[in-house]
Amino acid sequence: MSDDDKVKPKVLIADDSRLIRASFAKYLGEEFDIRQCENGEQALALLEQEGDFSLVFTDLSMPRMDGYELLDRIRNHDDPSLHDLPVIVVTGKEDAEQDKERMLGLGATDLINKPFHSSELVSRARGYATLRRKVAKLEQKVPVDTLTGLVTREYFLAQGDKHVALARRQGFKITIARVAITNLEQLKQDFGVSRVIKMMAIVAKVLRENIRTEDIAASFGTGQFALLLPGAEPQATVQVWARLRHRMANFELKVGEKKACLVFASGISSQRVDESVDGFGQLLQQAEDSLQTTLRPADTVPPEPVVVPAVAETEREIESVDKLLMQLQNNEAPLRQQTLAAMHAVLPLLHLANHQLELELDDVLNTLMWRLREGEVQGPAA
DSSP: OOHHHHSOOEEEEEOSOHHHHHHHHHHHTTTSEEEEESSHHHHHHHHHHHOOEEEEEEESOOSSSOHHHHHHHHHTOSSHHHHTOOEEEEEOTTSOHHHHHHHHHHTOSEEEESSOOHHHHHHHHHHHHHHHHHHHHHHHHSOBOTTTOSBOHHHHHHHHHHHHHHHHHHTOEEEEEEEEETTHHHHHHHHOHHHHHHHHHHHHHHHHHTSOTTOEEEEOSTTEEEEEEETOOHHHHHHHHHHHHHHHHTOEEEETTEEEEOOEEEEEEEEEOOTTOOOHHHHHHHHHHHHHHHOOOTTSOOOOOEEEOSSOOOOOOOOOHHHHHHHHHTTOOOOHHHHHHHHHHHHHHHHHHHHHTTOOOHHHHHHHHHHHHHHHHHOSOO
């Protein structure tokens, strides 16, 4: 028996009757870890705070938040562990058949009638808790997020460490990207959590369809994604991003009579792995920092990905463009570092011109940034 099997399954009882809660504790207390709440509001807060529950028993009629709303909030929660939690509704003789049908329609796992027998209660609790444990073990073996079909964060990190070790031995480059939906909260308000979850599955499908076979796409939470592009050269990475940006820039979903427009932000870290790289976590953090610099309010245009410098920048004097032009007019070739510094100085102006004048030079500018960065790392040509 594993250590997990020795731990008592945690069960939540939501009922405004102290007598009913006492009955549950009496019948189930020996085999289960019991938590009690007087209403749905307390129950939801406890579920979100503690987590790791195996089962919920809830009454229909409760103050502040009844069983209907509690079940609806659980089934539409953006936390997968709550979204799929077994919920058994405890019904009384006064509850009409239509009430029971409504609960099943909202996603109740099962119904149990009052007054209940101890053997029936224990049997239901034991069966659903065992099923919950088996499902959790299966999900651990299959490293796929059930809502999006992408690999889990844990699997992504494990594979990243392996790819860094391989890249260090063979001198490969690794590119990591972080993608986030910036208007997620507004989407939830406009369309509801359950529909937003379905939108995330569609976004995940787009990611899978627009990357190469050797690339890895992972779910980092609702509206949060990560990509690992092993051995990717700058131009190949630009092509991947061009496909993704084109799809994301025009990403609309029709929901009834309304259209849902998803706004994306992204960040990239790309570098050839050497001894200066501590590990995959360092590269992922660079991509995360890059993402944070691009995040804007949801009503702005989708930001372009920003490449975080892969290694610490060397100090350089920012040459004026006028000075370099004067050197060229006098047939004087500027030093390599002077040219690199000047190009970095004018990059912000090029980005601004590209945005204001709609020059459509996104891919060109991204490639230019990578080439300049490689020029710094590689140093003067022989």
